[in-house]
Amino acid sequence: MWIHRIFLYFVAKSGVLRASTILRTNAMPLDPALNSLGIAKPVAQTRVVVAMSGGVDSSVVAAQLKREGYDVVGVTLQLYDHGAALAKKGACCAGRDIHDARRVAEEMGFPHYVLDYENTFREAVIDEFADSYLAGATPVPCIRCNERVKFKDLLETAKDLDADCMATGHYIQRKMGLYGPELHSAADANRDQSYFLFSTKPEQLAFLRFPLGHLQSKAETRALAAEFGLGVADKPDSQDICFVPDGNYAKVIEKLRPDAAQPGDIVDMNGTVLGQHPGVIHYTVGQRRGLGVGGLGEPVYVVRLDVDNRRVIVGPKSALATRRVPVREVNWLGDGPFIDQTERQIRVRVRSSRPPAEAILRPLSATEAEIELLNAEEGVSVGQACVFYETESSRVLGGGWIWRGR
Known part of the structure; x- marks a missing residue:
């Protein structure tokens, strides 16, 4: 593949002032032969590929590692259509975010590359997302993206670039245990992303680093971004799945799978028809709002989706x-x-x-x-x-x- 042939030589300049390690790889052994990333090499000879989404978290990771003197290479993935992405606010890996990641790299003085992963992302993440919704499930595409794209293809690309490790801006901790690296929740429970990273394999964990996991709040991250003079210091966090505008899953499914929304009945747990719906894809288990079946004397929730018969089954919260x-x-x-x-x-x-x-x-x-x-x-x-x-x-x-x- 062409990216495997990218020629990258970026030597850290001499005389770099090494800041005190504000960010660190959590619970690394106190071995003087190891640097702050737990690697037995001089800092300037340690190459780190940083997965940069264009947001404040990964930008701070890249900036701090560069400040410490590491040989930093920033990589951003283009995951879907560049033009469409520019029109959407609050999504990672969109056109605006690619620009922001590139700007941080320029400001801090390290190389940055954008890799076209549109086909991989569609096949590994988006198609399964659509098919799962059509089958009545509630998928979590961010987990599949980490598992099948970022921590698989991108991680292998980092190795092809002779990196010693890959760092990300995820809020999770990597600690050394008796039998090797362990995955731990972030210190800040409100920012913890362990739910989205449970499928990380042990061999991947050996290569990954999560320098933000020990921070106590997002305010600390933004303070570091301001200290480094990064333009993304006040950038809002992404709220939605990156390829789902405004959280409207059904609209995306209908675009990906035309004629997917077939109307059917809303029924109670005894099979009594209470109303009609425009398509099962508009509903998820636990949903209460927008059912259109009022006047039942008590609130009702979606308790099950019968895709084969195009039925939305509702019932009391206890169900x-x-x-x-x-x-x-x-x-x-x-x-x-x-x-x-x-x-x-x-x-x-x-x-x-x-x-x-x-x-x-x-x-x-x-x-x-x-x-x-x-x-x-x-x-x-x-x-x-x-x-x-x-x-x-x-x-x-x-x-x-x-x-x-x-």
């Missing part, structure tokens, strides 16, 4: 309560093979917006498990991730994808 959650495609980050694990108590998150809850993990095979929630949760949805955490630490043990089970 959403779930105790047993089947998961598959388990990625295990704990010690020892997953198949050798015994039943144990852990904490789990079944949605990104919820705190970890107490649960029992029961492995069923090398890639499947059953989760028993000690306290029932509402709105557990097929297609969402179920992420595992240790009960008495911040360690991420992995996770899997929620499905309907056998």
Whole structure:
């Protein structure tokens, strides 16, 4: 591939003033032979590829590592149509963000490259997103993007560029344990992104660095951006999925899959027809607003989507309560093979917006498990991730994808 032949030689200039390490790779061994990234090389000879989205987080990572004297190379992925992206505010990897990433690289004096990953992103992320919604699931494309694009293809590209590691602006911690690198939640629970990174493989974790994970607040990140004089210091955070304008999933699905929205019935849990809907793709489990079936005496929620019969099943909030959650495609980050694990108590998150809850993990095979929630949760949805955490630490043990089970 052409990018594998990019010729990159960027030697750090002598006389760089090394700032005190405000950002650090968390819990690295106190070995004088290792630099602040835990690599046994002089700082100036350590090449770091920084995945730059154009936002403040990854920009601060790149700027700080450059300030420390590392051989920094910035890489930004163009994930979808450049022209369409320019019209959308608040999305990562859009045209405006590519420009911002390039500007930071120019200001700090390190090379920056934009890689065209549109085809890869569509095949690995967008197509599955559309198909999952059509099947009545609630997918999480950001996880698939990290798993299949950023921490796979981009990581391999970083290695092809002779990088010693790849750094990102994610809020999560990498700590050294008895058996190697471990994944831990971020110090700031409000910024923690461990839910979106549970599928990181151990071999990827060995190459990755997350310098923001120990910070206590986003305010610290913005203060660093201002200290470095970065133009993105006050840039708003991205709120939506990057390819979904204004959070309107159904509009994107209809564009990707014409004629996908077929009308049908809204029914109660006994099958009684309460109204009609314009298409199952407009609904998700747990939804209350916009159902158009008032006058029932109590609020009702979407409790299930019957895609085959084009029915939206609604019921009382109590019908959403779930105790047993089947998961598959388990990625295990704990010690020892997953198949050798015994039943144990852990904490789990079944949605990104919820705190970890107490649960029992029961492995069923090398890639499947059953989760028993000690306290029932509402709105557990097929297609969402179920992420595992240790009960008495911040360690991420992995996770899997929620499905309907056998």
